[in-house]
Amino acid sequence: MKVAIFSTKSYDRQFFTAANAQHQHQLIFLEARPDRYTATAVCIFVNDEVDKDTLESLASHHISLIALRCAGYSTSGSYEVQPSS
Numbered sequence: 001m002k003v004a005i006f007s008t009k010s011y012d013r014q015f016f017t018a019a020n021a022q023h024q025h026q027l028i029f030l031e032a033r034p035d036r037y038t039a040t041a042v043c044i045f046v047n048d049e050v051d052k053d054t055l056e057s058l059a060s061h062h063i064s065l066i067a068l069r070c071a072g073y074s075t076s077g078s079y080e081v082q083p084s085s
Helices: 012-019 052-060
Strands: 002-003 024-028 041-043 065-069
Touching: 012 024
Parallel strands: 002 024, 041 065
Antiparallel strands: none
8 A cells, every 4th residue: 555644754754664564555755744735736757657547536636737757748648637616
C-alpha cells in the first residue's frame, strides 16, 4: 500500500520506517500539512501514465492542472476533461 504521511519530521520518518519494516508499505513522507489547498496541480514525467481513472482520482482531490516534464508533447496522448459541476 502506498501511504502519504503529512507533517513529518526526521524523527517521524525514523519511527514510521521502523514500524513499517515488517509490512513493507511504500511510505511517502511530506512536510506539508494536508488540507484541500495542499496541491491544486501535479507535475508528471514524460513516461508517467495518467489514464482516465487516474484523471478522475486527481479531479476528485481538486487537482486542476497536470504539468508535463518533457521536451514536447507530440508523443503524449491527450484527453478532453470536462469540469465537474
